[in-house]
Amino acid sequence: MTIVSEDLLRRYDVPGPRYTSYPTADRFVEAFTDGDYARAVAQRREATLPQPLSLYVHIPFCESLCYYCACNKIITRHHGKAQAYLGYLQREIDLQAAQLGGRPVVSQLHLGGGSPTFLSDDELRQLMAMLGRAFELAPGGEYSIEVDPRTVDAGRLEALAAMGFNRLSFGIQDFDAQVQKAVHRVQPADQVFALMEAARRIGFESVNADLIYGLPRQTPESFARTLQQVAQLRPDRIALYGYAHLPERFKPQRRILQADLPMAGQKVAMLSQALDAFLAAGYTYIGMDHFALPNDSLAVAKRQGRLHRNFQGYSTQPDCDLVALGVSAIGRVGATYSQNAKTMEEYCDLLDQGRLPIVRGLALTRDDLVRRAVIMALMCQGRLQFETIEVAWLLDFRSYFAAELEQLQSLAGQGLVALDGEGVQVTPQGWFFVRAVAMVFDRYLQADRQRARFSRIL
Incomplete structure (x- = not known):
């Protein structure tokens, strides 16, 4: 217990x-401009020992809409849009590289979204080549990608490993068929188990599974079955999020019926069940909503007092400057935060002007x-x-x-x-x-x- x-x-x-x-990001202001960011980068460039560097690339595209989602995404089945987006990413990478100077070493890369696996293997190779020309990806770094299990098979996982990715994050949310239908994300458990088996065979260093409790049509009984399946799946890491129903802010959530949501007492019961299940299965509790197997680098980092935190959550990497690429992406350089334009139209327009697409941020006070x-x-x-x-x-x-x-x-x-x-x-x-x-x-x-x-x- x-x-x-x-x-x-x-x-x-x-x-x-x-x-x-x-x-927090809600405190960012529009008075912070690309000029403020340029000054922060200049200070980094002049530093005797600059902070380690991390990269985040936001791929906003998804083929279908998940009703619970609060991410910045573009729903489309027109894969031609990806190639145009890569062209704009190239412009942004070039602008960033010109300011950073040289070919800085990167020890951490994360592709998020949206669904990064919306891109084809060739497009992902193109993106990695673009990044490789501007940045030196250090041997032994953490290179991760978020994966929609519905968009990949074992062959695609092998291709990702060949590109240099050594960490995966599978979006599972819930294995119950009724819950999946209610949130418009149907993916059979067998498909995820097969992908996990392939990921282990290929040799990925760590595989994360995302789960959500509090979704429509979830019950403590149905979620208990999902927890049992996840324990059998045995991912290296688990991220367990509570669903936040904010339909006034996120339009897709308006398709979820309030009557289908579990009561507060049921939601608390599901959280309690999950805590019991994962601790009983031998996972280390990292903090907040994260769990890891004892031999995973995240659990090791917690035991050794080396945990860090960035925009992707808990990390084993040292405190890093973060260069953020893509629509809505948030970065950190020195004592500043910056965020790119949230709409594709504004993002592309600023790059067409030859400017970094930064539209707000914050210079931190003492x-x-x-x-x-x-x-x-x-x-x-x-x-x-x-x-x-x-x-x-x-x-x-x-x-x-x-x-x-x-x-x-x-x-x-x-x-x-x-x-x-x-x-x-x-x-x-x-x-x-x-x-x-x-x-x-x-x-x-x-x-x-x-x-x-x-x-x-x-």
């Missing part, structure tokens, strides 16, 4: 940021940087040392964060954190609610009670 009580699960079933960045260090220590290490922050930022922690330490007393009383004279320790129970612990130090959130725009913590 898990050590998490149903009372705590209910109490913390509230909206909150995922803290893939701090400040307070932002201090709080980012605190939040990332909690989210990744589960331990916050006062002295570490004081030495790095030349401040008195207890004075600077007096109000936050007062708030933490309540969480300590609930058994989520332990406080002592040296720092804050997230308890084993508190790991399940680490977002709530981090939220205490979010200056923007504390001043803003309109939190419904975020997904729920659980």
Whole structure:
């Protein structure tokens, strides 16, 4: 049994940021321009020891609409659009390469979407060649791609491995046929099991499976069957997300009937079932909604205190600058965040003008940087040392964060954190609610009670 009580699960079933960045993306402003980004890149170029570099490429296309989806995507069966998009990606890569200078080394690459496997094998090879001309992909790096199981077979997985990808992420969500039909994403379990077998045979270093609880027509009984199948599938990593029904923000969700959604009590029961099932199956709980087998590099990194966090979630890679390519992609360079245009029309128009398609972002203040260090220590290490922050930022922690330490007393009383004279320790129970612990130090959130725009913590 898990050590998490149903009372705590209910109490913390509230909206909150995922803290893939701090400040969060909803705080970005249009006053941040491609000129601000150019200055940040210039500072990186002049640094004696620049941060390691990571790449993210957003492929927005999908052949069919999944009703639950809140990603930036374009639904089309016209695969000719991919070739035109690659042409614009080439322009963006060229502009980025010109600013970065040389051929910088990249140790981490992630293709997300949308469905990156919407691209044909030839188009994916073309994209990897484009990236390879501008960046040096370091041996032993992490090169991952999100895979829609309905768009690949064993032959395609072999092709991905030959291109240099060594990590996969399969979108499963749920194996129940009725749930799949309700969200317009039908994919037989046999198909996913065959792909997992092929991925192991080919030698991918790690395979992740995405699951969602709280979907229409899900019940604790049906989800228990899915959990059993996932335990048999035994992916190296599992990402378990709670479905956030926000039809006022995401049009595809308007096709989901409110009456088909599980009740709050059922959703809590499904989460509790999942925690029990994955821990019983031998998975290490990484934090938030991530699990990994004990020998997976993510679990090893947690044991060794080397976890990091970026826009793709938990990572084993050092704190990186991130160059983001493609429509809506979010990057980070130095003390700045930047985001590309969210519509294809605006993205292409800016590139036609010879400009990077950055339309908003944020230059972090000193307070932002201090709080980012605190939040990332909690989210990744589960331990916050006062002295570490004081030495790095030349401040008195207890004075600077007096109000936050007062708030933490309540969480300590609930058994989520332990406080002592040296720092804050997230308890084993508190790991399940680490977002709530981090939220205490979010200056923007504390001043803003309109939190419904975020997904729920659980």
